[in-house]
Amino acid sequence: MKYLDEYRDAATARTLAGAIARATTRPWTIMEVCGGQTHAIVRFGIDTLLPPHITLLHGPGCPVCVTPLEVLDQAVAIASRPDVIFCSFGDMLRVPGSTSDLFQVKSNGGDVRIVYSPIDALQIARENPKKEVVFLAVGFETTAPANAMAVHRAKEEGIANFSVLVSHVLVPPAMEAILSSRKNRVQGFLAAGHVCTIMGYTEYEPLARKYHVPIVVTGFEPLDILQGVHMCVQQLEEGRAEVENQYVRSVRREGNVPARALLSEVFTVVPRKWRGIGEIPASGLGLAPPYVAFDAARRFEVDRHTAEENPECISGLILQGIRKPQECSAFGTKCTPLHPLGATMVSSEGACAAYYKYRRHELPTAAPSRAAEGTGA
Numbered sequence: 001m002k003y004l005d006e007y008r009d010a011a012t013a014r015t016l017a018g019a020i021a022r023a024t025t026r027p028w029t030i031m032e033v034c035g036g037q038t039h040a041i042v043r044f045g046i047d048t049l050l051p052p053h054i055t056l057l058h059g060p061g062c063p064v065c066v067t068p069l070e071v072l073d074q075a076v077a078i079a080s081r082p083d084v085i086f087c088s089f090g091d092m093l094r095v096p097g098s099t100s101d102l103f104q105v106k107s108n109g110g111d112v113r114i115v116y117s118p119i120d121a122l123q124i125a126r127e128n129p130k131k132e133v134v135f136l137a138v139g140f141e142t143t144a145p146a147n148a149m150a151v152h153r154a155k156e157e158g159i160a161n162f163s164v165l166v167s168h169v170l171v172p173p174a175m176e177a178i179l180s181s182r183k184n185r186v187q188g189f190l191a192a193g194h195v196c197t198i199m200g201y202t203e204y205e206p207l208a209r210k211y212h213v214p215i216v217v218t219g220f221e222p223l224d225i226l227q228g229v230h231m232c233v234q235q236l237e238e239g240r241a242e243v244e245n246q247y248v249r250s251v252r253r254e255g256n257v258p259a260r261a262l263l264s265e266v267f268t269v270v271p272r273k274w275r276g277i278g279e280i281p282a283s284g285l286g287l288a289p290p291y292v293a294f295d296a297a298r299r300f301e302v303d304r305h306t307a308e309e310n311p312e313c314i315s316g317l318i319l320q321g322i323r324k325p326q327e328c329s330a331f332g333t334k335c336t337p338l339h340p341l342g343a344t345m346v347s348s349e350g351a352c353a354a355y356y357k358y359r360r361h362e363l364p365t366a367a368p369s370r371a372a373e374g375t376g377a
């Protein structure tokens with residue numbers, strides 16, 4: 001298959017769903033790790049094609065969702081300074097901190113700019129030597145190499161007015177946190193294909209062995225996901241617990257070796273707080289000692305800030321596969337994409353936002369009109 005449409009072919013999807021049904025003899029619970037996979041599952045109704053005893057749980061792999069409140073508050077504090085040009089990917093602007101967001105800072109006159117790459121932010125720093133230029137470096141292993149490259153270049157070129165506010169997170173420690181929880185229900189994983197494109201999948205092999213759980217590296221199109229589920233079910237039925245690669249068109253076992261080498265040079269593994277979940281040991285990337293001069297949190301002295309989540313929000317349980325969005329009492333009522341209370345409603349990849357957009361019939365009857373919210377779908 002060469003083109004996108006071929007990965008969405010309805011007849012092939014039905015054939016794969018039939019193969020899954022024939023392979024399944026008992027109930028299985030499988031978690032898709034990535035928010036992009038969750039979005040595709042809900043958008044295309046992939047879970048509705050599966051036999052009823054296959055349950056898909058939505059995992060923690062939504063980068064916008066898991067960026068902690070503290071980091072948003074730090075971003076707002078830095079972006080509000082008159083000497084700063086604050087650069088970010090567009091999807092972070094509306095993510096609420098504890099009292100404000102970057103969009104509000106921009107409306108109040110702050111110099112907040114949407115960029116498509118950290119390299120663009122570096123160019124802004126070159127062009128504005130009298131300003132401090134800060135890039136909000138969040139996300140999983142997928143976005144980390146470009147951020148590492150920006151910092152590496154800034155050091156090489158001696159661009160002293162550039163810095164990054166870093167909140168990178170790593171997938172395998174989050175999977176281990178889920179597997180080691182007493183509340184864990186996950187029996188098999190669909191690992192995030194784009195993360196493995198960078199990192200490969202050797203890190204998942206010890207997890208599969210230790211917890212006896214199949215892990216299938218899976219892409220994001222409907223046929224990818226159905227094939228990933230099929231491979232996972234086959235392993236479960238046969239009692240195997242191996243790492244397999246469905247996403248062979250993009251992922252190699254060793255990943256992208258030069259990108260991994262750059263990550264190892266610029267970043268070091270640190271404990272990281274995940275929004276809605278809490279701190280997970282060794283689950284993040286921070287700047288390595290030779291690059292700490294580019295750490296915006298230290299430069300602007302905002303690194304000791306703490307903030308509390310909205311107590312009504314159960315997004316932490318949703319991100320761990322323990323609850324589903326419609327089980328939250330605020331879903332579609334107090335909490336909507338325009339007025340999100342918590343992590344999984346803030347991004348289009350978040351499970352709550354995906355359910356809100358594509359599963360109107362599952363909203364509580366008292367929910368306000370989504371047309372009024374302007375979310376379309």
Ligand code: SF4
Pocket residue numbers: 312313314315318325328329330331332335336340341342343344345346352
């Ligand atoms: S619907 Fe809103 S409040 Fe409820 S879990 Fe999702 S993000 Fe949190």
